Amino acid sequence: MDALLSELAALVGAEHCLTEGDAMAPYLTDWRGRYQGRARAVVLPADTAQVAAVVAACARAACPMVPQGGNTGLCGGATPLMDGRAVVINLSRLRRIRRVDPANNAIVAEAGVKLAELQAAADEAERFFPLSLASEGSCEVGGVISTNAGGVQVLRYGNTRELVLGLEVVMPDGQIWEGLRALRKDNTGYDLKQLFIGAEGTLGIVTAASLKLFPKPRxxxxxxxxxxxxxxxxxxxxxxxxxxxxxxxxxxxxxxxxxxxxxxxxxxxxxxxxxxxxxxxxxxxxxxxxxxxxxxxxxxxxxxxxxxxxxxxxxxxxxxxxxxxxxxxxxxxxEAQKREGISIKHDISLPVSGVPAFLEAAEAALAAAYPGVRIVAFGHLGDGNLHYNLSKPAREENGDFIARTPEVNRIVHDLVHAGQGSISAEHGIGQLKRDLLPLYKSPLELGLMRTIKHSLDPLGLMNPGKVVPAV
Known part of the structure; x- marks a missing residue:
């Protein structure tokens, strides 16, 4: 075992520093089975102090880090690359509900708390946490924040970004930013928490969050x-x-x-x-x-x-x-789609008023290019978010169709872009869409993203190969 792995094992305990292939395997593939990676180790710290110590050790060794929660993402954002250089930092042991404040309609939860557990803690306090996802029994607070997850109740309550009051974040050098203030108003300069919401662990590691609660629906x-x-x-x-x-x-x-x-x-x-x-x-x-x-x-x-x-x-x-x-x-x-077989998935958003025109135009364009294509369209019409998934019903034809994913994506995404929409509504960018961003974001936008990334993570160690396109 090399010096870094020995140090990590000493920090978190040997049983929580995984280096053997079988032990690491569950952490090296995504939920859909689309992405497979390799890692030097998978480390499972128990609290924020251990996360900070692990990050500082990796930073000193110039070792890339991949933050990971419940590993339910759909874009490969929590899966390490195949180069095997990174350490996966899984936060599932950070399981504490630190504080519930019904009078302030706020709750402080650590990154490894499952979304369903957070909902239950709010319910026990006669309050309601509105974020609801199909994966709520396994997805975790840190991942939900890092992907800015949406879900079925965005129409009324907003997506994750609107539900976060404050964050605790371990920075790329191991420093801890303590920003857990549960305030509705804090006009003291840049709203730093917004940088980490939806950043998919590329700027730092969210270890805890102050989140909004609401009166319980009766x-x-x-x-x-x-x-x-x-x-x-x-x-x-x-x-x-x-x-x-x-x-x-x-x-x-x-x-x-x-x-x-x-x-x-x-x-x-x-x-x-x-x-x-x-x-x-x-x-x-x-x-x-x-x-x-x-x-x-x-x-x-x-x-x-x-x-x-x-x-x-x-x-x-x-x-x-x-x-x-x-x-x-x-x-x-x-889940039904997963059992049916692989499909080309799109998580897109449009102005609500523009959804019908997109559906009509996309169906016509795809049917002309790929006769017999099966379109599985569903989603959160109330906020303009569609899950638009494509396959061939016959398995013997589907393999050839899936091989044409870049062409299919271009048809769908060009129509989304023409309708003033987004190619990623709630699933994030990860590995899946990173190289598509230059097609739909301006050079200025991409330049600003790279500037922020370099300012906070100058060594490029946080979740490399995700979100920010290469120059």
Whole structure:
């Protein structure tokens, strides 16, 4: 064992400094199995002080570092490169909820706390943490912040960036920035925490965060609707927000192809409606007041939508179990796709009003270029975020199609860019999209990103090969 690995083992304990292939293997591949890397070691520190000591040791040895949380990312951002030079610093042992402050509607959690655990801690304090992801049972606070995760309730509460009050960060030289102030107002210069949110560990390692809490919802109304088209879905969303304001918590668009995969691959699921339809909406209203007429408001809105021809059929949840079953259809789409086989995935965002035009243009362009392509489109229509995934239904044809990923990406991303959208909405950049950024960001933007990276990480040791394109 070389000198650095001996030092790391002494810092965290030999049992938490993994160097053997079998022990490291789970930390060297991503959730989708798309990226495989190699590492000098995988280190699992127990607290912020150990993280700082590990980072300082790696910095002295000029050893690259890859921060890692629950390893549920979709862009290879937490997977080391194949050169084997890096040390993976996994933060899953930083598991403490340090403080809950109901009066200030704030909670301080360490980076290794699972999102579901954070939600439970808020619930115990009669508060609500709104970030909700399909991977919430395994994704962790540090990774959620480092990718600026979104989820299904961004429409009402905002994405992760809007939920962070303060951060504790280990800098690339091992210094600890203690910025955990749980303030709504702090106008004392640059808002430094924003640099680390969405930076995917390329500027430092988030070890803890102060996060916003909200009053606990006391009433909900959930419905699964068949809509005539995405245009109708956008019109319904606008109408619903006019009537219900910020009580519209979630508004999800789901194509028939997406639902079909769930029904095929996920046990104990069923179609909520009697007949199949090309497009569906899953929507939820919520209120902090226990006695509100959410169901009546929703029913009234749907009656008007039926009269306008926007909605063809509807299923309203009459219990929490029925609501959970409807949400399971949406939340299992990614898992169903994984079981079906590999696809070309896109995590894009557009102005809400521009989503229907994109869907129409992209389908036409892709069908012309790749006859028989299967489009699995779903996502958070309320904030303009689509998951737009493509494959060939026949496995024997899909391999050739996947091999043309760069061409397919160019069609999709060019249309997104033309619509004033983004090629990454909530999954980050990682390895997957790093080299695409120069196509869609200006030289000035890229130059500013490189300037920030060099200023904070002059040796380029933090998560190399991710986010910031090479010059």
């Amino acid at each position: 009433s909900r109304a959930t419905a699964w609707l068949a809509v005539t088209s995405p245009v109708a879905a956008v019109a319904l969303l606008a109408r619903l927000r006019d009537l219900a304001g910020d009580r519209v918590t979630a508004f999800e668009l789901v194509s028939r192809a997406s639902l079909g995969l769930v029904l095929q691959h996920i046990p104990d699921t069923r179609d909520p409606l009697a007949e199949p339809h090309p497009w569906y909406v899953l929507l939820e209203l919520s209120d902090a007041q226990a006695q509100t007429a959410l169901e009546g408001l929703l029913e009234e809105t749907l009656e008007r939508a039926l009269e306008a021809g926007w909605v063809l059929d509807a299923c309203l949840a009459r219990s929490e179990a029925q609501a959970a079953a409807l949400w399971a259809l949406r939340e299992n789409i990614s």
